[in-house]
Amino acid sequence: MAAPADRIDALRAVIRHHEERYYVHDDPEVSDAEFDALVRELRELEAAHPDLVTADSPTQRVSGRPAEGFETAVHLRPMLSLDNAYSDEELEAFDERVRKGLGTEGPVHYVAELKIDGLSIAITYEDGRFARGVTRGDGVIGEDVSSNVRTIQPIPLRLKNAPDGRLEVRGEIYFPRAAFDRLNGEREAEGAPLFANPRNAAAGTLRNLDPSLVARRGLRAFFYHAVREDNVGSRGDAEAPTDGLPETHASLMESLSSWGLPVEKHWTRCAGIDAVKTFCASWAETRQQLPFDTDGIVIKVDRREERERLGFTSKFPRWATAYKFPAQQATTTLLRIEVQVGRTGAVTPLAVLAPVFLAGSTIQYATLHNEDEIRRKDIRPGDEVLLEKGGDVIPKIVKPILSTRPEGLAPFEMPAQCPVCATALERPEDEVVWRCPNPSCPARLRRSLEHFAGRRAMNIDGLGSALVDKLVALELVRDFADLYRLTVEGLADLKFEAKAREGGDEVEQGSARTPTARRFGEKSATALVTQIDNSRRNELWRLIFGLGIRHVGERGAQALAEAFGTMQAVAAANVDQLQAVSDIGPVVAASVRRFFDTPASTHLIARLEAAGLHMGEPVAEGRGPKPLEGRTIVLTGGLATMTRDEAAERLTVLGAKVAGSVSKKTSLVIAGEDAGSKLARARDLGVPIGDEDTLVHLLATPATWPFDNL
């Protein structure tokens, strides 16, 4: 057994590491339960050895750090985290502390709410109008993500019948499961890394610097708390709350609803801790049927007067606790670690497990993220491993069971070469992902062809993965255009080994499956050639999507086809014109431009056109994307990032009318440095006024006009 001081040091280092993964990178490596267990162990050790407690220990502060890229903002009052309870006994202990603190024998009234697995947010309304949205951050200072929060549909920009003055409401921004699945589906199609779970996706989205992207993703929110400055509203007894908010939490929840804020509807008032325990037990199972993820139940003392008497410890309110549902875990054997090569060349390890039943389904694969993670957790092929299924899509390996590890088990070695084309794998120093750098790697080509032929892209039925393998191996197909040269005669005699399809496993595997050879045959060949021929007449967006341009999903492809009409027009559009399309943000626009600037892409498009593929119809004159059509904008004062002429030209391209003087009909005045009489006139007339930031933002996301609902 290590000395307590050593163990404490080790725990602090590990906890800091995981805090950084969670809060800074939004990419945790351990489950919340594991993380909580580490913190609890540290707390217990520090309690037993108070002389070893240091000011910089992770237990001495509320965790979380702001990331770069957003302004920071101070919360009206600190956003504390809650103490946790993991069992009925711990709930009872909480209740006992509460009753002791209040000096009462009788049952205390609680409110129990579903704990939403999302990202905490504090939104300030001034006289009922949205003023700003700030993440929890470290509890005292968070990131000002107002521009993103504004785009989340269910969050009202104006409250109904809300109290005057400054009101801060708190809640959770989350991803509904359906929206999360759609997002990951799109990311997969775009070759972008998948989000591990809805919480990560919500955090990543909210901190994205592109508000138009946030607007599209379908985030939701629930609210459960409100804070007001003291000494406003009713002024009664000096001991009573003077902020004008309701006297019980249950009434506050009703107020939040009546102001037009979304409130999770399953909350309930419980008379005593037994009712709380029943509520927790009932949701441990039923929660799977909810359209969003919940990882526990929050229990709060209902009466504010009682809360104020209980007060706070240095870290937690004494009047609330979070009951965490038991983690769903199982142990099984790690048979081997395979590596997969994706469409972009990324090589990722995948754990192949002895099948085990966990949380409603049979698990055979688990994600291992990357080589570093395997090494850090010391997971070796042949180990018994602890498997956990949280909100994640794919279950993860928590740790190896060291006590049962066979003698002499070798650590996992990442192959030095691509398992498919044998090219030496590369890994840039600052990245965690190994890549096969060979652009004509058969694995990458196969995955690209499967994407191209996919139901959501060119919809070529009958081009299965075994056939794709064979066509690539024989070099009958070296790019998409080669598909259109295939003939019935050429295909019918092909003999190939159909791989046994395994559940959901459509990725390139480094090892072979059980082979069964068969001839393709005239009938199948004829059907396939007909399918391929039909795909020539597909709508343009299917082709654009099928090309697999990075960041261009199904919807992006549809938007491009709709706006530009022809492939030629898309290829000729500059970044501004691309961004002018609703649904296309700066990242996508840049990626599209990069694709068409690559000679290999131009060559491919020419070959596809020569093969007779439909390349779209020109759009009618003037039907290009004009998101600012009907808006009159006046520019005044000096700009730092561009000249006024340049700004005027870019606005005109987007359909705006740029006027020289301010009138009642002016939609917006952009006031730069030393703006004079035009600015004064705009103020007199009540015309919306923006600064250079507003202009830059408008040019970047012209489809979202931010001045209508305020």
Ligand SMILES: [Zn+2]
């Ligand atoms: Zn390769």
